[in-house]
Structure formats: C-alpha cells, structure tokens
Amino acid sequence: MSLLLKDRVYTMESPTAKRGVYPLHGYKLGLYRLPIKLEDPAEMKSITEGLKKTFTMDTFADRVFATYTWSEENMPDPDAKGYQKVNLSITVEIVSGEVVDIIYQIFPIEKFGDPQWVKDYRKKADYYAKMIIDTILRNTILADKMIESLMKAEKIDQEAATKRLEELTPLAKIVPNAKPKPKAEIPEGTPAAAAAQVVEARDGAKPGPIDVEYKSHMQASSPYTVTANKNVIKTWGRQGTDNGVMGVWGEFVSVDFDICIADGACIDACPVGVYEWFDTPGNPASEKKPLMAREPDCIFCLACEGVCPPQAIKIFQRKS
Numbered sequence: 001m002s003l004l005l006k007d008r009v010y011t012m013e014s015p016t017a018k019r020g021v022y023p024l025h026g027y028k029l030g031l032y033r034l035p036i037k038l039e040d041p042a043e044m045k046s047i048t049e050g051l052k053k054t055f056t057m058d059t060f061a062d063r064v065f066a067t068y069t070w071s072e073e074n075m076p077d078p079d080a081k082g083y084q085k086v087n088l089s090i091t092v093e094i095v096s097g098e099v100v101d102i103i104y105q106i107f108p109i110e111k112f113g114d115p116q117w118v119k120d121y122r123k124k125a126d127y128y129a130k131m132i133i134d135t136i137l138r139n140t141i142l143a144d145k146m147i148e149s150l151m152k153a154e155k156i157d158q159e160a161a162t163k164r165l166e167e168l169t170p171l172a173k174i175v176p177n178a179k180p181k182p183k184a185e186i187p188e189g190t191p192a193a194a195a196a197q198v199v200e201a202r203d204g205a206k207p208g209p210i211d212v213e214y215k216s217h218m219q220a221s222s223p224y225t226v227t228a229n230k231n232v233i234k235t236w237g238r239q240g241t242d243n244g245v246m247g248v249w250g251e252f253v254s255v256d257f258d259i260c261i262a263d264g265a266c267i268d269a270c271p272v273g274v275y276e277w278f279d280t281p282g283n284p285a286s287e288k289k290p291l292m293a294r295e296p297d298c299i300f301c302l303a304c305e306g307v308c309p310p311q312a313i314k315i316f317q318r319k320s
Contacts, residue, residue, distance in 0.1 A: 051175060139174065141179055221235045
C-alpha cells in the first residue's frame with residue numbers, strides 16, 4: 001500500500017530478483033507482504049474482472065498482473081519537427097497463497113526505446129505502481145480481507161478498520177462494481193428445477209416486497225455503527241462491505257436495501273426524522289439509501305412503510 005510501502009520497499013539491481021518475482025526479472029523492485037489469504041480461483045478471477053476496465057489485467061498460474069500505461073511527449077505540438085512520443089508502463093504483480101505478496105519493478109527507461117528526454121520517469125513509475133496497489137486494495141475482494149485482518153490485528157471494529165484502510169490507500173481510484181461475483185457453474189445433467197435455483201449477481205433492484213420473515217431466512221451479519229450518534233444497526237444477509245449485496249438493515253425499522261430504490265419517500269414521511277441519506281456506491285439498486293440512523297426514535301406510525309413504492313420497509317413494534 002502506498003503508505004506502508006514507504007517503510008517496506010526493497011530495491012535491488014540484479015539480473016534476477018528473488019522469490020516471487022519471476023517472470024518479472026530485474027532492476028528496481030518494490031515488495032509488500034500482506035497477512036491475508038488468496039487461494040480461491042474465483043476470487044482471483046473477481047480481481048481481474050473487476051479492474052479490467054481500469055488497468056490491463058492478466059493472470060498466470062497463481063498470479064494476477066495489473067498494468068498501467070501512460071504516454072510522454074517531448075513537446076506539445078505533434079506536428080512540430082523532432083516530435084516524439086513514447087508509451088510507458090508499470091506492472092504490479094499479486095502473488096497469491098497463504099499470504100499475498102504485491103510486487104512491482106521499475107525497469108530502466110532504455111526498455112522503452114531509450115527515450116532519454118523523459119523527465120522523472122522513475123518517480124512517475126513508482127507513483128503509478130502505488131496507485132495500482134491502492135486501487136486494488138480499496139476496491140477488490142482484497143479490501144474485505146484487509147478489513148478483517150486490520151480488525152483482528154488492531155482490535156478495532158469494522159468501521160474503524162475501513163477508515164484505517166482508506167488512510168493506508170490514499171492514491172486509490174474508486175472503481176464502482178469492482179467485486180463482480182462469478183456466475184455459478186451448473187453441472188451437466190442438473191435438473192431444470194434445481195438449475196433455476198442458481199442465483200446470479202443482479203444488475204438492478206431485487207423485486208419487493210421485503211421478506212417479513214427475514215430474521216429466520218437470513219443469517220445475521222456484521223452490524224453497522226452510525227458515525228454521528230454511534231447507534232448500532234443490526235443487519236441480516238449483508239455480504240462484505242462493497243454494497244453488492246446489502247441485505248436487510250434495522251431490527252425494528254427494517255429496510256431491505258437490495259429492494260430499496262432510494263426515492264426518498266420514507267425520509268419525507270417520517271415525522272421524527274429516523275432516516276438520513278447514506279452513500280452506498282456499488283449497490284445494483286441505488287447508490288444511496290435512507291439509513292435508519294435514529295432507529296430508537298421510531299414511534300411506529302408506519303408512515304414510511306406505507307409510502308415505500310417497492311415495499312422495501314417493514315416496521316416491527318418493539319417489545320418492552
């Protein structure tokens with residue numbers, strides 16, 4: 001990561017680098033070892049698919065490669081005499097296994113045709129490599145793994161771990177929907193009825209209404225703590241932190257965020273201001289949600305439940 005690499009970059013000048021660097025041999029090397037596990041081929045495919053529109057992605061055996069390319073010109077006018085242009089690139093290599101090594105190497109400028117007029121090549125290549133690393137760790141499945149690792153290592157909650165990861169990856173580009181879920185493969189000979197039960201990742205809102213029996217039909221998942229007032233909101237069916245599948249939030253003021261289309265009717269209808277807008281980038285249904293930030297203030301008037309167009313809300317009377 002860009003900040004951690006500041007203290008953990010090893011450089012070498014040699015024809016062949018050490019462990020984990022083949023097939024990227026030679027010259028200046030940056031390496032950071034992350035205490036997280038990456039062995040599932042589906043997770044590696046998710047990284048490649050999620051970032052293929054941002055970087056040039058490739059895989060080889062147990063490795064994922066992300067390449068960023070940029071152009072340099074020796075003068076602004078392409079029609080001027082002596083004009084030259086060169087495409088430069090830097091590749092980051094993710095070595096999977098029981099731990100994850102993230103590696104990059106800065107080759108000499110001669111590799112790109114000896115364009116000696118390029119200024120600050122090594123500095124730019126180093127910056128772009130760290131940008132790739134930050135983007136990978138902020139947007140892909142590795143973000144979930146890093147958050148879990150930080151929670152255990154630093155004994156902090158999910159919200160603090162997420163903030164910590166953001167602090168450690170300041171150069172990250174935000175890439176929406178960078179955690180695609182691979183389609184389930186249906187074995188040959190599977191009965192049609194069983195095949196119909198295979199659920200693929202959605203590209204829009206889940207149809208309503210909310211399942212009023214969600215507490216018995218869904219597994220309890222990581223709670224969310226409201227930053228402003230520290231209210232803890234229980235969740236069911238939430239998967240990771242990328243908002244791809246958010247499940248149902250709220251024990252008494254319950255909203256299925258995968259059904260919610262964020263029309264704001266519940267916010268307008270609530271007489272006691274239970275809801276406030278909450279950004280949820282990456283959710284197929286909507287990029288923001290009406291968060292029940294003041295759930296304990298609910299007076300059970302059912303106004304929000306009655307005005308929700310997709311019927312994503314269920315209000316439960318709190319038992320004393």
